[in-house]
Amino acid sequence: MSLLQISDPSISNDDLKKFVVGIDLGTTNSLIASYDNELKLYEDNSSSLIPSVVSITKEDILIGVKAADAFDDKNTTYIASIKRIMGLSYSDIQNLDSKDDLLLIKSKNDLPCIAVNNKEYSAIDISSKILSHLKNLAETHENKTIDGAVITVPAYFNDIQRQATKNAAKLSGINVLRLLNEPTAAALAYGLESNETGSFVIYDFGGGTFDVSVLTLEKGIFKVLSTDGNTRLGGDDIDNAITKWLVNNYSFLKSYKTTQIKKYACSLKESMSNKDSFSMDIDGNTISLSKNDFIDIINPILSETFDIVTNAITESKLSSVDIKNIILVGGSTRIDCIKTLLEKKFSCGVLNNIDPDKVVAHGAAIQASILSGNNKENILLLDVLPLSLGIETYGGLSEKVILRNTPIPIKLRKTFTTFKDGQSKLLINIIQGERELVENCNSLGEFILKNIPPMVAGGPRIDVDFQIDADGILSVSATETTTGNSSMIEVKPSYGLTESDIMKMIDDSNNSAEIDMTLRRLNESIVEGKRVIYALEQALQNDGKDLLSEEEIAMVNDELEGLKLSITGEDSSAIEEKIKQVEKKSEFYVERRMNSSIKSFIAGKGIDDIL
Amino acid sequence: MDILKKNFFELFNIEIAIDVNRSELDQKVKVLQNKFHPDKFSSGSDFEKRLALQISSHINDGYKILGDIVLRIEYILKINNFVKDESKTINDINFLQEQIEYSELVESLNDNFDSKIIENSLSSIKFLLKTTVDSIKSSFESNDFENMWQNLSKLRFYIKNINELIKLRNK
Structure with missing residues (x-):
């Protein structure tokens, strides 16, 4: 059985090939890569691990290795690990261990910012600087502009x-094809390399975040069954724990800056693998750490990750005997005792x-490369909602409307009404957690429905x-069903930037590059x-005669001719207009x-014939 | 759009029944998403993308409903146009007596943890659950939706009881 190919024709023209990249925007390091039969x-x-660091001096802003x-x-003001505060409010970060490293101030609407040279930088600003830097590196290397990124x-x-990550990308002029969950991305790379099928756990322990996904792999379909994690648990926490231990055990360190001690802690951690103990010299003093002490220090953190793995497996409705392998991802999994401890606890293979x-x-x-149509393999990633979505009800309770681990995309309709005569507005507080x-969850913002037609209480639907x-x-989105009017929705974020703030920031950044x-x-x-011409011609060839009348075919062909003529011109607005028209007129065909x-x-075909 | 109007049993091409084959459902959702997931249309027109998002969401909604016994039975009642006033209560004296005894049991277990008692009541509630499902099946065969609805209410209680006991056991 042939698959439906409306938008994914086998384009042979090389000029239709797009330059698309994958970006791993990490807490400690970021990477940018493209894939065309092999990874680049x-x-x-000369380092593909690019530090997620921005250093701001009076004259200059440095990013990456130089920073x-x-x-x-x-x-210089040295800004690292910004991902840890991405999308958080100033109140959220008060109990964050590493908040002191970042010199954060409370800016407008409870947004945490870093103030340097009379300017304020939010996490979105800093992330967008890192993304622009990555974009420049790839574009300079290929001498092409990026068409899109995952x-x-x-x-x-x-x-x-x-949303904050997407906004940072927009701000740096990157067209986001898709946000992809890190463990799912890892599973995709692993699955295609190894050709394995079955159920797997991805244990993704990065610099600042910990994620677990349980997924099944079968015939090019990667289906996430459950996901769990902690966005504030990572290698950073291990460094902080070692830092605390060092300060408690070596009094001479009290005169050092915390960021400096943390550097020593980090190198101790990195040197511990395959050793029973490790010592280093600091300005004439020797500090040393034994393997047993090391395990004692990090054990509380590791136990937390193991509990999260157990939860994720329970949520997936599998049991640990169904799990073929646990796959280790993220820089923090370099700590060698993680592998041994996981093997012992879950009695299955652990791959590093x-x-x-x-x-x-x-x-x-x-x-x-798949989403852009460059790669023709039949691969599909099916993911889930990580955290339940709810609505605030009386008494400050969250009524869950979509449960976590529900496969996405998903749509849910809820019907609301008014409780006062003539009420014209309705406020919905949307909660995630x-x-x-x-108060123990995250408010995504308040949605205000306006222009509700005046009716008796309980009248509008x-x-x-x-x-x-x-x-x-x-x-x-909202519709008042008795009158059929679509209500207007205004979104008030719980904190931070409004949509119009973001739009303005994006406009400002675009204006500077008007000429190109x-x-x-x-x-x-x-x-x-x-692309539109090609897709439509392919479709007509495949099933035009079966699905369209002769008049309809003639009409579509007319539209195609018009578009073909239009792309020989130099008026981009006219071409865009024509594309829209062709697409509009062929909607019935789609x-x-x-x-x-x-x-x-x-x-009814056998599953094997179809997949 | 025809696809969005199909009932979920039609969409997944399975027979309307109280039981579904879980692995068949898992396979079918993959086949359907492999055609309609938005990623399959990521370089398509806005219209195609919007349509794919709608259809793909609809498929996942169906997957959720068909995969859950309570939601599935509710849905079967709905497509048979059986609407019941939600405020109506169960008037089965035996069942009410059972539930009172159950809450007393949970209360005493909270004070006095006993894993053996938990296991015993778990297996007896599981048995009740199975009997209830069987009687829903036979009501469905004879188109007795009223009786299906009555038993569905009991089913919800049993499932809640079982989840509570499991939570208690794991504590």
Whole structure:
């Protein structure tokens, strides 16, 4: 059985091939890669692990390797591990261990910011600087502009953190094809390399976040069954624990800056693998750490990760005997006792044979090549919602409307009404998290429905649709069903930037690059036009005669001719307009193709014939 | 759009029944998503993307409902146009007596943990659950939706009881 190919024709024209990348935006290091039959990592000063660091001096802003080198420079503001505060409010970060390293101030609407040279930088600003740097590295190397990127996020990121990541990308001029969960990306790279099938656990222990996903792999379909994690648990916490231990055991360290001691702690940690003890010299003093002490220090952190693994397996409705392997991902899994302890606890194979630093970027690059149509393999990733979504009800309770680990995309409709005569507004507070009390969860923002037609209390019926897309991001729409009016929704974020703030930031950053934009836009519209023509011609060839009347075929062909003529011109707006028109006029055909495709499924074929 | 109007049993091409084959459902959701997931249309037009998002969400909704026994039975009642006033209560004296005894048991277990008692009551509630499902099946065969609804309410209680006991056991 042939698959429906409306948007994914086998384009042979090389100029239709897009330059797309996968980006692993990590807490400690970031990577950018492309995939065309093999992985290509882009380097910053011959290092593919690019420090997620920004250093700001009076004159300059340094990013990546250069920024990391400026660590000791007294005149720079050194900003690292910004991902830890991504999407958090100033109140959220008060109990964060590493908050002191970042010199955060409370900016407008409870947004944490770093103030340098009379300027305020939010986590979105800093992340967008890192992303721009990565983008430049890849574009300079290929001498091409990036058409789109898949950016990875921790699976346990909530809606606000995902949205913040997307906004940072937009701000750096990157077209986001998809946000991809880090463990899912790792599974994709691992699955394609190894050709394995079965159920797996991805144990992703990074610099600042810990994620677990349980998934099954079968015939190119990667289905996540459950995910769990902690977005504030990572190698950073291990460094902090060792730092505390060092200060308690070596009094001479009391005169050192915490950031400096943390560096020593980090090198101790990195030197511990395959050794029974390790010593180092600091300004004439010797510090040493034995393996047993090391395990004692990190044990509370590791136990927490093991509990999360157990929970994720329970949630997946599998038991640990069903798990074929646990796959280790993330730089922190370099600590060798993690493997032994996991093997003991879950009695299954634990694999650390893939490069834990690069596997996420690898998976993201593969997914980018699939989504752009460059890669024709039949691969699909099915993911889940990491945290339940709820609505605040009386008494500050969260009524869950979509439970965590529900496969996404998913849509849920809830009907609301008014409780006062003539009430014209309705306020809905949307909550994400597992706890019962709203105050223990995250508020995603207040949605205010306006323009409700005046009626008696309980009269209006307002259908509110909560749509979660494949990126795990929520959008809300509402219709008053007795009058059929769609209500207006205004979103007030619980803290931080409003949508219009973001739009303004993006506009400001675009204005500076006006000149190249015209030419770029023309090229993009021509490529897009060619793609539309190709897709439609392929479709007509496949099933045009079966699904369309002669008049309809003639009409579609007319539209195609018009578009073909239009792309020979140089007016990008005219081309875009024409593309829209062709797409609009062929919408009925798209619908018919989808319907006919479901009919062939229902007609009943063996699963093996179809997958 | 025809696809969105299909009931979930039609969409998944399975027979309307109280029991579903879990692994068949798992396979079918993969096949359907492999055609309609938004990622399959990521370079398509906005219209295609929107449609794919709608259809893919609809498939996942169906997967959720067909995969859960309570939601599935509710859904079967719904597609048979059986609407019941939710405020109506169960008037089966035996069942009410059972539930009172159950809450007393949980209370005493909270004070006095006893894993043996937990295991015993777990297996007796599981048995009750199975009997209830069987009687829902036979009601469904004879189109007795009223009786299905009555038993569905009991089913919800039994499932809640079992989850509570398991939670208690693991504590």
